[in-house]
Amino acid sequence: MNENLTLIWDRCLQFMRDNLNAAEDHSDLKKLENSFDLLFDNVRPVSLIENNLTLLVPSDFYKEYIEDNYLSLLSAALKKNIGKGVKLWYSVMENKPTGQEQPITMNMKGKNIPTPKVQEKVAPAFTANLINPFAAAPATPKVNIDSNLKADFSFENYVEGESNKFAATVARSIAKRPGATAFNPLFLYGGYGVGKTHLGHAVGLEVKNAHPDKVVLYLSSEKFIQQFVSAAKANKQTEFANFYQMVDVLIIDDIQFLSGKKSTQDSFFHIFDYLHQNGKQIILTSDKAPVDILDIQDRIVSRFKWGLSAEIKSPDFDTRRKIIVDRLSRDGIVLTEDMLDFLASEVKTNVRELIGVINSVIAYSTIYKSDLSLDLLKETINKIAANQKKVINIPYIQEVVCDYFGIKREQLLSRTRKREIALPRQLAMYFSKELTNATFAKIGEETGGKDHSTVMYACETIKDVSKIDKELKKYVKEIGDRIKQ
Template sequence: MDEKLVLIWEKCLQFMRDNLNAAENTSNLKKLENSFDLLFDKVQPVSLVDNNLTLMVPSDFYKEYIEDNYLSLLSAALKKYIGKGVKLWYQVMENKPAGKEKPITVNVKGQTVPTPKVQETVPQHFSAQKFVNPFTVPGIPKVNIDSNLKADFSFDNYVEGESNKFASSVAKSIAKRPGSTAFNPLFLHGGYGVGKTHLSHAVGLEVKSSFPDKVVLYLSSEKFIQQFVSAAKAHKQTEFANFYQMVDVLIIDDIQFLSGKSATQDSFFHIFDYLHQNGKQIILTSDRAPVDIMDIQERIVSRFKWGLTAEIKAPDFDTRRKIIIDKLSRDGISLSEDMLDFLANEVKSSVRDLIGVINSVIAYSTVYKSELTLELLKETISKIASTKKKVINIPYIQEVVCEYFGIQRDQLLSKTRKREIALPRQLAMYFAKEYTNATFTKIGEEMGGKDHSTVMYACETIKDVSKIDKEIKKYVKELTEKLKH
């Protein structure tokens, strides 16, 4: 191994170790250092050629864990000891018999290089062996698995309309014969707050009511990822798979967040196949259609399409009106026709926002003991609008930046390196990191499929240059004001 590379890597490790405890108290430092050393002890530098650093890691889990927990710190270290523009690559060692190891090279994300096939291990069939339930405290057996279903999210409380009628009909059919229809998996997709989660819960509740012995489990994809990472760290991936093999109806919300999680995707793939082959029902929700989910294995996308994909759109006027009537009637409240029309016209984005406004109106009327009138509705909604905190997400940041510089969104997401486009793009990446919880990888995906190292470089550049360049400093200041107001 190149002695110069080893020295550089040792300096990088020491830099990361020195900066590890920046936000932690002294009592946690030893624990952090031990975890850091255990992880990076198995990571070795392989080569450094033309600013391309390749690291050898034992498995995809190590690569994923580094990216999720140490990427920012590692980036700073590489920039310090190698220079700006360094690109990070990994070599993942396949699990093969001793003496037959063959490394395969995988770029971090976003590069146009073939993705190698990851060695697969099919989960063992569940037997009488002890299993681990990731939703209980370790060591405490739990025979009756909590389905995590919300009782209010039933079919009785689900209002049908043109925007969701097809998906609702399919869901009811599945609830009568889970795993025995052609709709397996059921893939529900649509925007924020349109009722995907409610409908998936409704299926689960109906199955539990009609088939008490069936195991129904609802969870978010974030929870699934967390449980997998915990199982992998404890070397209990088999127990993790065994637990999910017991489920009769598996409902996973926001499946798009599996994007970029290659090791978790491998586990999900085998669990999916086992459940599907054994006649178990799978229901998935997403904010986008299967083909639009980036950085997810093709074999998984193809399985999403095995059953039925149904889009749920934002409710139309008639559906919004029905929702208002249904919600208020359950609270013993009735409104005049003009008041119903006003409310239905006022909130068009999502069911969730609509119900939020209805609850606010009811609360206002109750607190001030005022009769509900059209004037009161207008006054209440006006106050809600004036106090509502603006949600700053990546699409909103892109919109503000494009408007500020007078460019189109497709230009912002393009590959052109012209300064009049590249600078706004870098600023959008910088603000995305400043105002959202998105990872560098996620920001890169939303910015037209850019590599995570490109995003890191953009954020660092804007941060550094804005301190000395008056023009960039002005852009940052003015855009900050526009984003906050």
Template sequence: MLSKLKTATGKDLKVRYSVVVGEEADNGESVKKPKMFTDLRRDARQDYDSGSRLNKRYTFDSFVEGSNNQLAKAASVSVADSPGQTSFNPLVIYGGVGLGKTHLLQAIGNKVLQRSPTPRVHYTTSEKFTIDFISAIQNNNSSTFSERHRNVETLLVDDIQFFQKKEQTQEQFFHTFNDLYQRGKQVVLTTDRHPSELYGLKDRLLSRFQSGLIVDIQAPNLETRIAILQKKAEEDKLEIPYEITELIATNIRGNIREMEGALIKLLAYSSLSHSDITMPLAKRALRETLGRSGTKTVSIDDVIQSVSEAMDVPEKKLIGRGRKMEVAGARQVAMYLSREIVGTSLENIGLHFGGRDHSTVIHACRAVKEKMKEKSDLRRRVDGIRSQLEF
């Protein structure tokens, strides 16, 4: 354009231009102002309490409760209300990666800080405890280290599985634990497996871990996963269509952090491309994330086949009208897993099981959930079928 103007005028010219940004673009005189998400890279430092090392965002109010974590949350609330005064000492919370153990652990600390006028809460990880202990030895400063971890009302230690095979660290923690316990102070621990499976820990330390209450957190079901994503969007004051949270929750089943990471990626994609969050955009933005989530496409027929093999009930009987206890029980498990894994509608599940209505499917899902709470053998069997289907 500049060269053509020079040719036409025979003079050296300079062209200055600007873009007028406005809310409306319909008149052709302005570019529509893009919608931006300003909170994608908030300053995380404001969320932390420097004294206790707690993240202020980890509270009981922000924790989404489901059937997978009800007992763990109830025990955590009880401990936070009366630290050191219940039989839940120590409280050990175990479960897989990204299921909310750290959230509950820090929620306990934040609740204690909120309730007590002069609280002394200390949060650490087993790795940080080990590093600080080694540093204390090297600097001949063991007394300061001991005081930091023992001069507290509540000690919170994350990921104690990393104490395995670290004998000196275990010895130090054993004495720290004993000192706190004998003075009626609260200890809360998290680990990725049941303490009895923590090989490489000294027996006397294991016995201390098992002397209080041990609770587990399981992978959340579909409804809980959706609720977690909706809660996250609500906290960040974002409007995410339900079908998009359902898309993420259906495809990422085992890890809450991975779900939240997918949500952040979607928001970033929407912000940087100046686009509204729609289903086509979500599928484009999350194509790689959902593809590597470790899940595979599972149909209701796949569920029926797996349940049939695992529970030794013919497929025809699973979808038939038989009411024998073993057949009806297996059918309920198949309906439950269809809802949990396939994530399709209640009506569609009912159609696959002899044209039953949605209320029958709801009843089956509730019945299986209740039975799994009471019967550990059933829970293990259902978990085994789920693992086979998903992986």
């Protein structure tokens, strides 16, 4: 990169940093600066030719975020350091074929030429069977359906921190322009109770508030599967597909449970394609990343990657503290600093468990008509811990393994040798031997009547292969952590 261009770009960045919107206090300004640096650390100037500046950005997300949040500031910086009439171009790394450059142009008013996306067309056979009930009669009002959205799961009630900031930022961007950003689909993944569902609902609520005419639908993948099975039994697959065609924002929770459901996956694939090609927004949540979902069609996994995958991690100490303050403030309860620190340090797993503890603290205080104190908090936490102490036994281990892989316990105990079932079964046997005092024979008996030699082989296989297989090693660690947490 030209040294002069580097100096010009550095001056532009410094100008923007110096002119960030004034925050209410120093801490807010610091967060604003950190966010700015996090974004622009990944942006590089490529060339400046005849007042045409090209910026290299990692993905469409950066282009969208710069346009939405920093365009006017960037425009002023370029005008000051380069001159009037600068034309800004983007070169998006993930959209560049090998050896070719495909810049995206944008004028200084923010109008842009969207990046072309390569998409498969819906199979002709499916297209022939699909009829959009509103295509022939556009004046017909859309059916008023229940969106299944929870009013409490709004952006206002969503506490942001380092663990979820990226996902929340993207979600807010989508809520402003559903289906019109590069984040389609939005694939949210992370452990149990970290706020994936809340964020999906928040987008839906924001869209419904701003666009009451849009059809927003939230449902679990299990509900989607049940609906498909019922439609198939009644020979009403076309009606099932037509219903989903009219949805403007589709939010499906726990998409990993489509694992192993080939017919449902086929239907979901075509619905996904139809909605995506017609500019409708899709939001999916999962307890694991797209590539880690077993027994799901490659073509579906590839579509998960079309938009943006954002991981939400367990909240850190500061975020847990914010959640506590936010939740208690709704009930008019104020804690001292040491009480807040104690609560935030005691519950480290997920948001759902943290809220459960907070509710218990409020209940104990109300029932016993006691003022909240550090001693009362410690006493309450100890009682909760005593009541919720987990018993690690074979059924519990099997439940954790099944939840991790998105399968049913009946499948685990069956005699099928399909890899997507056999591997979880072997892992359940392995952990049953490692974490309980059960004999090989007892483990086999509680795993669908398997022979003790089968259990021995499974334990040895997992132990040996996990030493050299990175994926299996990851499974062993993550499942082990879930069992013990």
